[in-house]
Structures are given as structure tokens and as C-alpha cells.
Amino acid sequence: MTTFDQPSKKTNLFICCLCPPRVLRFWTCRRPRTRRSLLVGTACVIYLGFLVSLVGHVLPQHKGGHQKIGSRSLQDAAQTPFLGIPLDGTLSPPKFQEPQLGSNGTLPPPNVVYITLRSKRSKPANIRGTVKPKRRKKHATPLAAIALETRKHQLDEDRHNGMTIREMGHRRTGGISGPIKAQPQSKESNIRIYSESSPSWLSKDDILNMRMLADSQIDSIQEVPSHKAVLVVFAGGPSTTGTACNQRHCGIIKRPFDMSEVFAFHLDRILGLNRSLPSVSRRSDFFQDGQACPVILWDSSLSPTDNNTHSSVRLTWGKYQQLLKQKCWQNGKVPKAEWGCTEIHHHEWSKMALFDFLLQIYNRLDRNCCGFKPLKEDSCVQQGLKLKCGDQDSVDLTHIVQRRHDRRHLAFIDNKGFFDRNEDNLDFKILQGINEFPESAVSVLRSQRLREKLLQSLFLDKIYWESQGGRKGIEKLIDVIERRSKILLTYINAHGAKVLPMNE
Structure with a gap:
């Protein structure tokens, strides 16, 4: 009998393991072996085919599951930023660096670092176009101590426009005035502008004047007795002294205690008033032994002033209050002769008061300090002016200055402010008679962006920024102005004052 007819014991055992019980019972039936073996083999082949098909159906499902997981991983990997790490043993592209995101999740422009506001704010505003200064150790002095020292060293009102050459510590010219040897020029400007454009509230002329005052080489230092001022003549202007300052190549040197003039200039531009003269801070060995001093642009177009009131138009407090009621030149109306109006437009008084x-500049409208409680170091107390508050109508206004070619508008000079005045001791006499305020300035105060703009604007003046203790010191000054702005807005609402566009 062949192998097929008589299977071996091993083959029978293999078949018995694979076949179901019915097949085994069929196996035991007494039928011819050849036919029985054929039927059993056919059944086993069919059963094996069924098992193979079943296994083949299950395996693709698991295989597909792995493919699904793999595709999800690839999708996540596609969303993950490329880190430049080779996965196949090859080198990554040369000099490839992932751009770093800024604090607000955006890409900052080249060479620009955003200076954000306080971290406690829920939505901090960003200051564009500035670069974070290098960290240096600052020895900031408390504001109260600075104010006390400032007032103790204030000179008499007669010398308000400047100091003498000897007070400036000028030792190199051998006299009161004269030429100065060339000084080494710094490679970097003290006016820091790193963005493509300067802040919108500063004009091109403002930037040019600021750079000239901060960086130009000093040609000579001169004293002008008629203005009680000390001038620096910068190189690059006409050689003759008489015409140098007519070409705006001169600046007035103030004392280190008058640094608030620089702050006042930036605040004036941000509020949209545009009435003060460009001012910067500058250090030089030729005055105050290298201390930072404010330098203010000399404007030859200003009208001559009186020696006592330093004003181009003489007004008393009583006369000034009458002018406010008449609203001279408002809406193009020509005032009557009996009104006693000056050439100054009515809106100028609102801008100046705000x-x-x-x-808290009191020397223009409240020279005698009648609207607040001054300290004993104030000039009005030292000169006994505080005792003359009985007859306020006869008190003269000071520093009311016009320009020769534009007598409708005022020019704000001697803008020395005080940051140490408490909120319960503010001089509200400055606002007396004012029932209209400029819309441009009020909108800035209401926008809650005053801090942001002041930080960006003051950062341009490198010497001023450093002299005030960096950002920490500047923030303290801005805190004072912010609190006063809230008080002013409350005053406007409480008194029903109008907010009008004043573009005349």
C-alpha cells in the first residue's frame, strides 16, 4: 500500500490535532480506508483554509492600527517646529537657527527689543522701536530727597533762566566766555532711535534739534546778560557770534536741578500741545563737573521779555481772568476794543493751564504760591511772596511769551515742574477760570497709554534716562503724572468743562 493509502502514525496524529470531533468520529467509522482517508484529508484542508482566512482577516486590522498611529505621530511631528536635529544621521542645514519669538508671541523686528509695561497688567502694552539698555548699577535717590536738595539749591528768581559761567564750573577758557578746544566726539549718539521711524509725536525738526543739542561739538560758552542766560554755541554754525544763535545752533544751559525741563518737553509733544522748546540732557566737563544738565534750544524768534516778569505781554491775574471770560479770537471772532484782549488766542490759556x-508749574499763573502750601525751601517763601496773597488781582503773570512772527500762540519756557507735590496739596488755582480743555491732550489722558508713550519718548534721551536711575526712576515720575491726570479728568467731569479741538 502506498504512503497516501496508509498514512504514517505522525501524519495521523497531526490530522487528529487539527480536525474537529465530528471528523474524528467519522474517522472511526468502518469504511474503506482509501475513501475514508480522502474524505478526512479534504475536510482538514477546508478547515485549514478557514483558519488561514480568519488569521488573514485579523492581521490587517492590527497592521492598519499601527499605520494610523504612525500617521498621527507624523502629523504631530509636522506641527512641531523643526529644531535642526538630524534624524537619519546626516548633518542639518548649515547655520540654521530657529527664530526666537517675542514676549507676545510675534517676531520682533531686527535689533529691536520690546519694553513692556508692568507685569501685573493683564494686557501689557509694548513699546516699539527701542533697545533694552545695558544693565548698570544705578544709585537712585528717593524723590523726596531729590526735591529737597533741588529746592535748597535754587537760586533767586532773577537768575531763573540759567547760571553764571563760574557757577557752571567753567575753568578751561580762562575767562567768562571764549572759544573751547575741540572735544573728542562720541561714536554713538545720545539720542537713541533704533527703529525705522521716530515716535509720531516728535517731528523731524524735533529729532534734528535733539541730536544737535545732545551730540554737537561745543564751540564756545557765552553769557547773555539781557536774558540772564548762559549759552553754548555749537560747532557747525556761522563763525560770527552775532548770527550763530540766529541759525539755531545755540542752547541754554540749565542747572542739574532743572532736569524736569526735559520731561516737560516730551510730555508737551505727547499731549499734542507743541508749545515748549526742544530739550535734552547732556554731560560735559565744561559745566557742573560733568553732571547731567538740561540743554534747551535757543529760539531767536521769541519776542523780547520784560526783566521783571520775563513776559512779552504784561498781564495781571485780574486782567487774565477777564480775558478768559471774553474768549478772545475764538471761532475767528474779532474782539471788540473795550474787551481789552491781547493778540493771544483764547485756547492758548487752556493748553497752558492743563x-x-x-x-505743577506755578511760576506762570501763581507766582506767589497762593493756591497751595509751599515748603520753606520754595522761592516764593524765601522771597516773602507768600505774604502777598491778599490782593491777588494785582499779581503779575510771568513767563507769558510769544513769537515775533506768531503772536496768536504762546511758547512755554522755564518749564520747571515739581514731582514731590502730594495729591492733597495740588495747586488748583492754575485751573481757575478754565472751562475748556484741548481734545488732543484729554484723549491721551483717557486712552491709558500715557505711560507707554512717555517711556518710549524718554528712552530716546540716553543721558536723561540714566540720570534718573533708569526705568525704575522714570516709572516713579510717570506714576506722579498718571495720578494727576486722573485728578484732572475728575475735575473736568465734575465742573462740566468742555473738551474741544483746539487746532487754531
Whole structure:
């Protein structure tokens, strides 16, 4: 009998393991072996085919599951930023670096670092176009101590426009005035502008004047007795002294205690008033032994002033209050002769009052300090002016200055402010008679962006920024102005004052 007819014992055992019980019972039936073996083999082949098909159906499902997981991993990997790490043993592209995101999740422009506001704010505003200064150790002095020292060293009102050459510590010219040897020029400007454009509130002329005052080489230092001022003549202007300052190549040197003039200039531009003269801070060995001093642009177009009031138009407090009621030149109306109006437009007084209140500049409208409690170091107390508050109508206004070619508008000079005045001792006499305020300035105060703009604007003046203790010191000054702005807005609402566009 062949192998097929008589299977071996091993083959029978293999078949018995694979076949179901019915097949085994069929196996035991007494039928011819050849037919029985054929039927059993056919059944086993069919059963094996069924098992193979079943296994083949299950395996693709698991295989597909792995493919699904793999595709999801690839999708996640596609969303993950490329880190430049080779996965196949090859080198990554040369000099490839992933751009770093800024604090707000955006890509900053080249060479620009955003200076954000306080971290406690829920949505901090960003200051564009500035670069974070190098960290240096600052020895900031408390504001109260600075104010006390400032007032103790204030000179008499007669010398308000400047100091003498000897007070400036000028030792190199051998006299009161004269030429100065060339000084080494710094490679980097003290006016820091790193963005493509300067802040919108500063004009091109403002930037040019600021650079000239901060960086130009000093040609000579001169004293002008008629203005009680000390001038620096910068190189690059006409050689003759008489015409140098007519070409705006001169600056007035103030004392280190008058640094608030620089702050006042930036505040004036941000509020859209544009009435103060460009001012910067500058250090030089030729005055104050290298201390930072404010330098203010000399404007030859200003009208001559009186020696006592330093004003181009003489006004008393009583006369000034009458002018406010007449609203001279408002809406193009020509005032009548009996009104006693000056050439100054009515809106100029509103701008000046708002500006003076925020900085608490009292020497224009409240020379005798009648609207607040002054300290004994104030000039009005030292000169006994505080005792003359009985007859306020006869008190003269000071520093009311016009330009020769534009007598409708005022020019704000001697803008020395005080940051140490408490909120319960503010001089509200400055606002007396004012029932209209400029819309441009009020909108800035209401926008809650005053801090952002002041930080960006003051950062341009490198010497001023450093002299005030960096950002920490600047923030303290801005805190004072912000609190006063809130008080002013409350005053406007409480008194029903109008907010009008004042573009005349």
C-alpha cells in the first residue's frame, strides 16, 4: 500500500490535532480506508483554509492600527517646529537657527527689543522701536530727597533762566566766555532711535534739534546778560557770534536741578500741545563737573521779555481772568476794543493751564504760591511772596511769551515742574477760570497709554534716562503724572468743562 493509502502514525496524529470531533468520529467509522482517508484529508484542508482566512482577516486590522498611529505621530511631528536635529544621521542645514519669538508671541523686528509695561497688567502694552539698555548699577535717590536738595539749591528768581559761567564750573577758557578746544566726539549718539521711524509725536525738526543739542561739538560758552542766560554755541554754525544763535545752533544751559525741563518737553509733544522748546540732557566737563544738565534750544524768534516778569505781554491775574471770560479770537471772532484782549488766542490759556497743572508749574499763573502750601525751601517763601496773597488781582503773570512772527500762540519756557507735590496739596488755582480743555491732550489722558508713550519718548534721551536711575526712576515720575491726570479728568467731569479741538 502506498504512503497516501496508509498514512504514517505522525501524519495521523497531526490530522487528529487539527480536525474537529465530528471528523474524528467519522474517522472511526468502518469504511474503506482509501475513501475514508480522502474524505478526512479534504475536510482538514477546508478547515485549514478557514483558519488561514480568519488569521488573514485579523492581521490587517492590527497592521492598519499601527499605520494610523504612525500617521498621527507624523502629523504631530509636522506641527512641531523643526529644531535642526538630524534624524537619519546626516548633518542639518548649515547655520540654521530657529527664530526666537517675542514676549507676545510675534517676531520682533531686527535689533529691536520690546519694553513692556508692568507685569501685573493683564494686557501689557509694548513699546516699539527701542533697545533694552545695558544693565548698570544705578544709585537712585528717593524723590523726596531729590526735591529737597533741588529746592535748597535754587537760586533767586532773577537768575531763573540759567547760571553764571563760574557757577557752571567753567575753568578751561580762562575767562567768562571764549572759544573751547575741540572735544573728542562720541561714536554713538545720545539720542537713541533704533527703529525705522521716530515716535509720531516728535517731528523731524524735533529729532534734528535733539541730536544737535545732545551730540554737537561745543564751540564756545557765552553769557547773555539781557536774558540772564548762559549759552553754548555749537560747532557747525556761522563763525560770527552775532548770527550763530540766529541759525539755531545755540542752547541754554540749565542747572542739574532743572532736569524736569526735559520731561516737560516730551510730555508737551505727547499731549499734542507743541508749545515748549526742544530739550535734552547732556554731560560735559565744561559745566557742573560733568553732571547731567538740561540743554534747551535757543529760539531767536521769541519776542523780547520784560526783566521783571520775563513776559512779552504784561498781564495781571485780574486782567487774565477777564480775558478768559471774553474768549478772545475764538471761532475767528474779532474782539471788540473795550474787551481789552491781547493778540493771544483764547485756547492758548487752556493748553497752558492743563500743562502747568500736570507738572505743577506755578511760576506762570501763581507766582506767589497762593493756591497751595509751599515748603520753606520754595522761592516764593524765601522771597516773602507768600505774604502777598491778599490782593491777588494785582499779581503779575510771568513767563507769558510769544513769537515775533506768531503772536496768536504762546511758547512755554522755564518749564520747571515739581514731582514731590502730594495729591492733597495740588495747586488748583492754575485751573481757575478754565472751562475748556484741548481734545488732543484729554484723549491721551483717557486712552491709558500715557505711560507707554512717555517711556518710549524718554528712552530716546540716553543721558536723561540714566540720570534718573533708569526705568525704575522714570516709572516713579510717570506714576506722579498718571495720578494727576486722573485728578484732572475728575475735575473736568465734575465742573462740566468742555473738551474741544483746539487746532487754531
